[in-house]
Amino acid sequence: MRQYGLFVDNEMVEPATGEYLDVVNPARGHVWARVANARADDVGRAVESARRAFESGPWPACRAADRAKLLIRLGQLVEDHAEELAGLQVDENGKLMREMLGQTRLLPEYFNYYAGLAQMPTGTTNPLHVKDMVNYTVREPLGVVAAITPWNSPLLLLAWKLGPALAAGNTVVAKPSEVTPVSVLRLAELAAEAGLPPGVFNVVTGLGSPTGTALTGHPGVDKIAFTGSTATGRAIAAEAGKSLKRVSLELGGKSPNIVFADADLDSAVNGLVAGIFGASGQTCMAGSRILVQESHYDEVVTRLAERAEAIKVGDPRDAASEMGTVACQAQFDKVRHYVEVATADGARLVAGGKPAVVDGFPDGLFMRPTVFADVRNDMRIAREEVFGPIAAVIPFRDEEEAVRTANDTDFGLAAGIWTGEVQRAHRVAGRLRAGTVWINNYRKTSYATPFGGYKQSGLGRENGPDALHEYTEEKSVWVDTGQGVKDPFNPRA
Structure with a gap:
């Protein structure tokens, strides 16, 4: 030492x-x-x-x-x-x-x-x-x-x-x-x-x-x-x-990742997983609010839950690991607290929600990737930044409701749009109150373009x-x- x-x-x-x-x-x-x-x-x-x-x-x-x-x-x-x-x-x-x-x-x-x-x-x-x-x-x-x-x-x-x-x-x-x-x-x-x-x-x-x-x-x-x-x-x-x-x-951020019915769902689910579970959810730009159009809501929730359960949580230095730890004890306790908050508020836990057990690391601060479905945008899990691997999935009817829900937040750091319609992509991007908007991708940055x-x-x-x-x-x-x-x-x- x-x-x-x-x-x-x-x-x-x-x-x-x-x-x-x-x-x-x-x-x-x-x-x-x-x-x-x-x-x-x-x-x-x-x-x-x-x-x-x-x-x-x-x-x-x-x-x-x-x-x-x-x-x-x-x-x-x-x-x-x-x-x-x-x-x-x-x-x-x-x-x-x-x-x-x-x-x-x-x-x-x-x-x-x-x-x-x-x-x-x-x-x-x-x-x-x-x-x-x-x-x-x-x-x-x-x-x-x-x-x-x-x-x-x-x-x-x-x-x-x-x-x-x-x-x-x-x-x-x-x-x-x-x-x-x-x-x-x-x-x-x-x-x-x-x-x-x-x-x-x-x-x-x-x-x-x-x-x-x-x-x-x-x-x-x-x-x-x-x-x-x-x-x-x-x-x-x-x-x-x-x-x-x-x-x-x-x-901070409470960034919306919006999935429209005409999106390529394979690509979208990959982007949702990367957006919230990359870095164990510990990024300011995390796509922690997942907004899904009603016609595809159940399918996306199911696929997202399956992917979350399959993520290999383990030794950060092991190339086979897909998610490491939460950074410190205080943050670990905060993440677990928000699981309790979301459950008490009526959100439906469909994946994770508990610490992960990793062989050889009995004292490790490992948390299972967690997905809550049937979240309302007025719940604390949708309003407050957790800074951990917790996804809050919210249904929406149409484009108007998607934009209104996405903008109904104290934050405005980032947002994602998943759609196959180019006109909608640019139209919605123009209406979102966020410093960065990704279209059919998520969590990309560069030294050459502004971020804030x-x-x-x-x-x-x-x-x-x-x-x-x-x-x-x-x-x-x-x-x-x-x-x-x-x-x-x-x-x-």
Whole structure:
């Protein structure tokens, strides 16, 4: 078992109080690492390091081409250490090795993409109604970015922030979830090896309070980029508002996956399974509300239940496993609680609903894929984000009811549409209040296209070229090309 400090100024340093937290493997139930529980003084040290690097270190003078080279170099090191980084994430959150390895091998493409954008023009020259004046705009880095990330995809969701933040010329203090801190600390070590100057990328570990609270409230932080629950996002937005820090929030979802009668049911059921049981349902974009047209409702419920019962839950490192664990004890208890809630509210359990027994893993946090049928959209299982492998299946009569039910939610992160009619596909996509809509597929993302939510699913967008704007200020510059400024009180002079 290794003990990790904080990563500040390209070095691992001890926390001021000497407090540490246990990191637990959710499949085996044992403590395999310990990390610092940073207090306000530790957070202040990291923020001050990032501030120095932004204002007086080599980073402000670094050319865009140089930043691009460092991002490419970091991507190469991630590629070289992909299996190690994936394995650390598996040990932290219990997701399948093949999923974590696939995500980790994609990270270099994120860094390469933003390396390219770092060198693209970002300003404009604007035509004016004013004579003898030229106006242009430039985009400049915000300063110190606090990147606060969750436990479900610790490195991928950090890359969504780290890539554009560094490409734009900011410095970063990352605060990973206390459930999955080790992989982020290892990434920071690789960033230093890649050549990022001291202070450009720092990591503070610890609980939401005191560590996260100290970071979001620190006056030296210019922007907070957060991925996590809507409740925590609201608290961060309120804290940011006190000093008008910039903020971007990628929050929760209760995303509808809509199956029309004319859909290819084989493909649709595959998409439904991937949408809710991939990653053990622990994704913000999980298709947790499955809306099925009445004429095919019973068939889809039956097929979905059969598929759920057949899913092999097991050792996350075993290539034969199809679903790993829930990430931590608190989340495991939450998932089991929602099974009780749904049952009490009158939903019909047709698959799962109980922990899975896996040979050789007596203390593992394994949960059976769970399907509830005959769900009403006003039930808690249809209103509240579970963040686990529970599908709520809801019938609908026609397109109008499908759209109305899909939009009847506090969230608006994602949605899926399954239909064989191209006109309906585009028509419904245009009416859904969601930041991402998939047609005849589900749970796809890319560094090249924006991701974010409507309503209480967040503020701002990640990924795509516009993500750079989330990490920059726009400055308007006016230049007089005429004869200078005349006396405003004596225009004839």
